[in-house]
Amino acid sequence: VIGQETGVLYQFKTTSGYIWKTFGKGKVQPKYEGEVSNGTPNGFGVLSYPFTYGKSVVGEWKVGKELNTEHYDNDGNLIGKWVNGKWELTYGILCRTLKDRKTVWSEKCNDVLGSKFVGDIENMKPNGQGTVTLPNEYTFTGDFKDGKFHGQGTQIFSNRDKYVGEFKSGKKHGKGTLSSTNGFKYVGEFKRGKKHGQGTLDLLDGGKYVGKFKNDKKSGSGTLTSPGGFKYVGEFKNGSKNGKGTFTWPDDGKYKGEWKDGKFHGQGAFTFSDKNIGMGEFRENKPWNIITYDNEGNITWKMMNGVRVNKSKLLKVKNETLYRDTPFAKWVKGGKKWFRSGNKKTRAKYVGKIVNGVPNGLGTLTFPSGSKIVGNFWDGKSWFATTYDKNGNITHKIVNGKPL
Secondary structure, three states: OOOOOEEEEEEEOOOOEEEOOOOOOOOOOOOEEEEEEEOEEEEEEEEEOOOOOOOOOEEEEEEEEEEEEEOOOOOOOEEEEEEEOOOEEEEEEEEEEEEOOOEEEEEOOEEEEEEEEEEEEEOOEEEEEEEEOOOOOOEEEEEOOOOOEEEEEEEEOOOOOOOEEEOOOOOOEEEEEOOOOOOOEEEEEOOOOEEEEEEEEOOOOOOOEEEEEEEEEEEEEEEEEOOOOOOOEEEEEOEEEEEEEEEEOOOEEEEEEEEEEOEEEEEEEEEOOOOEEEEEEEEOEEEEEEEEEEOOEEEEEEOOOEEOOOOOOOOOHHHHHHHEEEEOOOHOOOOOOOOOOOOOOOOEEEEEEEEEEEEEEEEEEEEOOOOOOEEEEOOOOOEEEEEEEOOHHHEEEEEEEEEE
């Protein structure tokens, strides 16, 4: 405004509030320089604070009160502002307090429930960069959005456990590293505060798991190793071995097959330290209905219903039927599947034990030409078996999935 009066005023604090005077000392009272009217700031001006506080207020005033101003600390950082006569803090200290039975962020740190925040502020909530401390629990430094951890951050707990990574809506979410002082460490994906997705877990005993997680538990495909030389590669569910997998012992013993709740359970093949292989059904870590073969494909012993029996005794098998296209070359490419129905004149016919829709266990596969494969099958392939021509003559043996 043309002809607007300018001047210098000093701010004094009284029992009834703040007043303005034309005299004072800049080293004692806040000093205003700018447009004035009737002895008060009115228009645009700068208010400088004394001593080490060093704050400066720049902007528009109306009848001695801030209307649209910005507050800067002595390093030039914006710490707050008045917008149309309403105060908005942009940097400073907030505490969690109780209001109307709800916890809210407040500049008043009396009646503190615990959390104290120092950093960027918007709408009276942590927004941007900052640090929040909850005594005896944790300290978090990083990104905030609407008062919650959101973005990249580091959270250090009172027991010195530490998480470095991504957050969303106050929870670990995305990629991160969670570690403890006693050797536990997880590097991988999180979802809503829990391990979820691909990750690597270093265990307290020196073992390691690399694979999938779901809701904080091993779930999906993964590899579990131990310092003693034990190794499992396969499927997990709810933190335990479940599904198909292979477990290897330090002495070269191996189990390959189905698992349930961390135990051998279902169809499988067990390779003993003497290289004999037992194939068939296992229940709760025990061989149940199996046939054991030596490395030449000869039967060495059998087990029926958990009891060892004479090797000449026939194991009872619930026979089912499957069909598959010929010639065999098509199978190798993996382009064909097993079918529940078919014509034995044009398709190979399998009669025997079936698991998951493929031959698994004792059975006979007869080709349209009349030749046969009789023996133990594994995941749809002949594993320990004898091959006969159409006249019943032995043509060769199959041992450990390979023809001799």
